[in-house]
Amino acid sequence: MATIFDVARHAAVSTSTVSHVVNGTRKVSAETARRVQEAIAAVGYTPNGIARALAVSTTNSVGIAVSTISNPYFGDIIGAIERECTRLGLMVFLSDTHDDPEHELRVVKAQHLRRVDGIILAPSEVGDSETLNYIETNKIPCVLVDRLTSTKFDRVGIQNKYAMGMVVGHLADHGHQRIGFISGQPGFATAIERTDGFRAALAERGLAFDDTLIRSGDSIDGAAAAATELLSRPDRPSALAVGNNMSMIGVMRAIRAIGMRVPEDVALVGFDDFEWADCFEPRLTVIAQPVEEIGRKAAELLVRRIAADQNDEALKPQLVRLKPTLVVRQSCGCNHPAS
Amino acid sequence: MATIFDVARHAAVSTSTVSHVVNGTRKVSAETARRVQEAIAAVGYTPNGIARALAVSTTNSVGIAVSTISNPYFGDIIGAIERECTRLGLMVFLSDTHDDPEHELRVVKAQHLRRVDGIILAPSEVGDSETLNYIETNKIPCVLVDRLTSTKFDRVGIQNKYAMGMVVGHLADHGHQRIGFISGQPGFATAIERTDGFRAALAERGLAFDDTLIRSGDSIDGAAAAATELLSRPDRPSALAVGNNMSMIGVMRAIRAIGMRVPEDVALVGFDDFEWADCFEPRLTVIAQPVEEIGRKAAELLVRRIAADQNDEALKPQLVRLKPTLVVRQSCGCNHPAS
DNA sequence: CTGTTAGCGCTTTCAC
DNA sequence: GTGAAAGCGCTAACAG
Numbered sequence: 001m002a003t004i005f006d007v008a009r010h011a012a013v014s015t016s017t018v019s020h021v022v023n024g025t026r027k028v029s030a031e032t033a034r035r036v037q038e039a040i041a042a043v044g045y046t047p048n049g050i051a052r053a054l055a056v057s058t059t060n061s062v063g064i065a066v067s068t069i070s071n072p073y074f075g076d077i078i079g080a081i082e083r084e085c086t087r088l089g090l091m092v093f094l095s096d097t098h099d100d101p102e103h104e105l106r107v108v109k110a111q112h113l114r115r116v117d118g119i120i121l122a123p124s125e126v127g128d129s130e131t132l133n134y135i136e137t138n139k140i141p142c143v144l145v146d147r148l149t150s151t152k153f154d155r156v157g158i159q160n161k162y163a164m165g166m167v168v169g170h171l172a173d174h175g176h177q178r179i180g181f182i183s184g185q186p187g188f189a190t191a192i193e194r195t196d197g198f199r200a201a202l203a204e205r206g207l208a209f210d211d212t213l214i215r216s217g218d219s220i221d222g223a224a225a226a227a228t229e230l231l232s233r234p235d236r237p238s239a240l241a242v243g244n245n246m247s248m249i250g251v252m253r254a255i256r257a258i259g260m261r262v263p264e265d266v267a268l269v270g271f272d273d274f275e276w277a278d279c280f281e282p283r284l285t286v287i288a289q290p291v292e293e294i295g296r297k298a299a300e301l302l303v304r305r306i307a308a309d310q311n312d313e314a315l316k317p318q319l320v321r322l323k324p325t326l327v328v329r330q331s332c333g334c335n336h337p338a339s
Numbered sequence: 340m341a342t343i344f345d346v347a348r349h350a351a352v353s354t355s356t357v358s359h360v361v362n363g364t365r366k367v368s369a370e371t372a373r374r375v376q377e378a379i380a381a382v383g384y385t386p387n388g389i390a391r392a393l394a395v396s397t398t399n400s401v402g403i404a405v406s407t408i409s410n411p412y413f414g415d416i417i418g419a420i421e422r423e424c425t426r427l428g429l430m431v432f433l434s435d436t437h438d439d440p441e442h443e444l445r446v447v448k449a450q451h452l453r454r455v456d457g458i459i460l461a462p463s464e465v466g467d468s469e470t471l472n473y474i475e476t477n478k479i480p481c482v483l484v485d486r487l488t489s490t491k492f493d494r495v496g497i498q499n500k501y502a503m504g505m506v507v508g509h510l511a512d513h514g515h516q517r518i519g520f521i522s523g524q525p526g527f528a529t530a531i532e533r534t535d536g537f538r539a540a541l542a543e544r545g546l547a548f549d550d551t552l553i554r555s556g557d558s559i560d561g562a563a564a565a566a567t568e569l570l571s572r573p574d575r576p577s578a579l580a581v582g583n584n585m586s587m588i589g590v591m592r593a594i595r596a597i598g599m600r601v602p603e604d605v606a607l608v609g610f611d612d613f614e615w616a617d618c619f620e621p622r623l624t625v626i627a628q629p630v631e632e633i634g635r636k637a638a639e640l641l642v643r644r645i646a647a648d649q650n651d652e653a654l655k656p657q658l659v660r661l662k663p664t665l666v667v668r669q670s671c672g673c674n675h676p677a678s
Numbered sequence: 679c680t681g682t683t684a685g686c687g688c689t690t691t692c693a694c
Numbered sequence: 695g696t697g698a699a700a701g702c703g704c705t706a707a708c709a710g
Contacts, residue, residue, distance in 0.1 A: 014697040049452040051687030053389045070418040079409040094433040113388040252618045279591045281620025353681040390703030393686045
């Protein structure tokens with residue numbers, strides 16, 4: 001593989017000159033530049049970013065570590081981050097944490113080994129985790145997404161309380177008094193925030209609060225079981241709020257298995273929107289997160305943080321809470337026509 | 340940031356000894372090893388993979404370049420590749436080609452700059468592209484997925500002809516004589532193979548072939564338009580085969596807009612399965628690709644290829660065609676109960 | 679069992 | 695406008 005040295009020899013100039021024409025980092029006479037370009041083509045030179053990275057100690061790459069890559073919600077966020085990073089000349093290492101703290105630590109270490117300039121992380125544990133400690137002690141620029149578990153880092157997510165307010169409000173407007181909530185995996189920051197938000201919204205609306213109407217469904221099957229249990233009770237809720245997209249699949253399967261109809265027998269409002277939501281029967285009313293903006297903002301904060309760390313100026317951790325929206329379709333009891 | 344040198348000094352040994360205990364690459368006395376470990380902890384040393392990569396000229400990272408990361412089909416494949424690579428100690432750089440040849444070339448170059456050990460690519464163009472040429476002239480180990488456009492590389496995909504045989508056969512068994520086909524983006528290898536397969540299957544079944552019943556819908560809206568057109572004709576088809584998941588969304592929206600019912604007015608068989616497919620109304624009958632296996636196999640072929648290139652033994656390009664399956668639910672006219 | 683040292687390919691001062 | 699040369703942090707002969 002041709003090196004900068006080969007080019008230099010071929011063009012009868014110094015490696016430093018070659019370096020400068022490649023990077024456009026200092027004036028070079030037109031004639032010299034031409035000879036260098038020619039030499040580059042002649043020897044088939046492609047710059048070695050590894051060597052460069054070692055010399056300048058920056059890789060122009062960032063790590064992203066989230067759970068369940070194949071979940072469309074994270075897929076959208078990953079896509080948005082990738083797009084923004086590519087625009088900024090950064091390349092992303094993608095890792096799945098599988099929501100396993102040990103694995104999470106392992107992949108973060110693997111990313112640090114490869115000297116990513118920074119990391120975007122959706123932490124699996126609330127509070128101080130080994131992963132977060134590792135990131136902190138190694139001074140790795142980092143921004144948290146979705147699960148906002150530590151105030152030590154920049155973080156971007158949505159206003160979950162506000163979201164649940166809309167959900168409960170909308171359902172209450174439909175006359176529902178007993179509303180159940182199938183949250184996501186218990187212990188996750190998002191599930192906690194949404195559950196709290198659900199409680200608060202109930203109170204705000206003056207609705208009686210029944211703790212037994214809150215269930216966590218940490219998987220499709222878990223959510224299905226939770227929904228089945230909830231809907232089989234004599235004092236069953238007349239509406240269900242669901243804390244994330246995966247849980248929604250389980251809930252819908254459960255409802256179908258029971259033989260109930262939506263929204264007549266039970267109204268439904270979900271979390272996370274996607275292209276398919278309107279192909280469901282009935283068309284799903286959901287909270288839509290601004291995934292594109294979440295990803296973009298995360299990337300933006302990260303580069304800002306990286307830059308700050310390099311000039312070691314202390315930037316204080318920034319919290320960004322984006323506003324979700326309620327996409328009203330039919331599962332809530334409304335009858336909005338298809339888009 | 341602590342280097343191997345700091346550790347060596349702290350432990351009063353040579354850098355080579357430190358290197359060897361870190362990598363377990365030669366015998367070291369227990370006592371020395373202990374001192375080194377202690378020093379590592381004391382100075383807070385974490386190995387620099389960039390420096391290591393430069394020295395050994397291998398990065399233990401691979402690039403993956405596919406279109407539309409947020410498409411669940413690719414999301415699943417990406418997830419599978421990531422899992423397998425992580426298992427093998429490789430980290431993946433993820434790039435979206437956006438199905439744009441120029442951008443594709445750009446990201447492949449960016450990956451090569453970072454000296455990935457190999458690349459997994461879903462090419463956007465059929466035939467020899469600049470990207471493929473670049474990969475070839477730079478001798479970058481590479482395996483093609485999904486769109487199998489060149490015989491010069493290892494490649495893994497599915498038996499598209501076989502898939503379309505199942506689709507047409509199943510629909511024909513339901514008595515359909517006029518079957519339409521909404522393919523994916525025209526010009527893509529998969530769309531071409533599936534269209535050819537569709538034609539062949541028709542012939543095999545002795546069904547009349549009507550070229551006007553084949554439409555390409557290269558996006559949700561495109562597919563919707565194509566379906567609308569097809570279903571508005573007096574001699575409209577009684578069944579529709581759809582070439583990929585995104586097109587299916589458009590088709591379903593079109594059918595709803597027209598006010599037809601599935602499968603009574605028009606039967607439907609799609610391509611690509613996902614968790615949501617059974618929440619649709621009616622539950623979707625689809626061709627399911629073994630995405631997990633596609634990803635795993637691609638990673639497997641890539642590491643094999645990388646190893647071969649290193650010992651520069653010539654491995655001849657391998658073609659892997661996995662078998663898809665027909666997941667029968669209801670949109671085809673069957674009435675399979677929910678799982 | 680351990681140390682010395684020459685690279686890996688590139689950037690970047692410093693000097694001309 | 696250009697070049698010489700000292701690193702960046704690590705590995706792996708080679709030598710002892």
